[in-house]
Amino acid sequence: MNRNKTRTNSLLRLSLGWTLLVLCPGFALGEDQSSFRCFPENEGKCVIEQGRAGAVILNLQEPAQSVKGEIWGKPALFKNINESGKVWLAYLGPDRVQLPGEYLLKVKIKDPAGKTREFFKAIRLREKNYPEEKLTLQEEPYTPELLAQITKDNNALIAAMSAINPVCYWDPGFVRPVPGDVTSPFGTRRIINNSPRSPHFGTDFKAAEGDEVHAVNNGKVSIVYQGYLTGNSLIIDHGCGLYSVYFHLSEIMVKTGDMVKKGQTVAKAGMSGRASGPHLHFSLRLDNTYIDPVALFEISQQVDQELSGANPKISP
Numbered sequence: 340m341n342r343n344k345t346r347t348n349s350l351l352r353l354s355l356g357w358t359l360l361v362l363c364p365g366f367a368l369g370e371d372q373s374s375f376r377c378f379p380e381n382e383g384k385c386v387i388e389q390g391r392a393g394a395v396i397l398n399l400q401e402p403a404q405s406v407k408g409e410i411w412g413k414p415a416l417f418k419n420i421n422e423s424g425k426v427w428l429a430y431l432g433p434d435r436v437q438l439p440g441e442y443l444l445k446v447k448i449k450d451p452a453g454k455t456r457e458f459f460k461a462i463r464l465r466e467k468n469y470p471e472e473k474l475t476l477q478e479e480p481y482t483p484e485l486l487a488q489i490t491k492d493n494n495a496l497i498a499a500m501s502a503i504n505p506v507c508y509w510d511p512g513f514v515r516p517v518p519g520d521v522t523s524p525f526g527t528r529r530i531i532n533n534s535p536r537s538p539h540f541g542t543d544f545k546a547a548e549g550d551e552v553h554a555v556n557n558g559k560v561s562i563v564y565q566g567y568l569t570g571n572s573l574i575i576d577h578g579c580g581l582y583s584v585y586f587h588l589s590e591i592m593v594k595t596g597d598m599v600k601k602g603q604t605v606a607k608a609g610m611s612g613r614a615s616g617p618h619l620h621f622s623l624r625l626d627n628t629y630i631d632p633v634a635l636f637e638i639s640q641q642v643d644q645e646l647s648g649a650n651p652k653i654s655p
């Protein structure tokens with residue numbers, strides 16, 4: 340009788356499972372032992388702030404050939420981070436003006452036989468207030484020639500970080516480009532002479548003229564460029580839609596197309612272009628959106644610890 344009951348139960352579970360699968364394609368993850376972990380996490384929920392970074396680790400029961408995600412209308416590419424093909428990591432970066440609210444991360448998993456399945460995970464995007472900075476500056480208006488030059492520079496730099504390379508060169512943990520403190524944080528809204536300007540799309544780090552600047556992760560040099568405002572500029576493609584940007588350099592030691600390693604000295608800090616003194620202006624751009632670099636450094640450290648831990652706590 341017990342055996343019959345067990346059989347009925349498992350039949351019921353099986354048919355319920357199929358019903359759920361049919362009604363909600365994408366609900367299948369809960370049926371197996373696969374699990375999902377978010378960074379940052381708040382009371383079991385994935386919560387990311389506007390303009391900051393998040394990460395998701397997917398621990399699958401069966402190996403996958405590829406895992407691709409999508410959220411806030413942008414791709415979220417996952418990297419297979421162990422040989423089993425079962426552990427996948429993606430970094431997420433909502434724009435600082437993306438509307439707060441509940442979003443669904445849609446994940447498509449392709450198994451080694453080419454069969455795909457989908458599931459969804461709720462991610463809450465929380466509002467973040469960025470500080471305002473009011474400055475009064477004596478400004479000479481740009482000549483039309485200079486304006487044309489600045490537009491050309493901007494277009495060249497944006498073009499060098501627009502393609503979404505499906506290969507992820509990065510390792511889970513990122514390093515800082517220079518050891519110095521932050522002197523101007525990401526996202527500050529700038530009001531100059533009472534008129535709003537573009538917000539600060541990077542983080543300024545304290546650095547002296549000639550200080551070594553390191554690649555924040557493995558990647559491929561996307562462009563070495565000299566801009567009127569940005570000075571000697573370097574952009575590294577880390578793959579999976581992520582780029583790092585280094586401005587006002589005094590020297591660049593790599594060239595377009597070079598492969599670089601995490602921590603490699605790629606340049607020296609300076610004050611080329613328009614800068615009031617030597618420092619490193621550093622940006623991270625993920626899927627065509629600037630995100631707070633410090634937030635990604637912090638998240639990637641947590642992710643790295645989780646992945647290298649003896650007993651990773653990956654909760655369902």
Ligand SMILES: [Zn+2]
Binds near residue numbers: 523539541542620
């Ligand atoms: Zn800056």
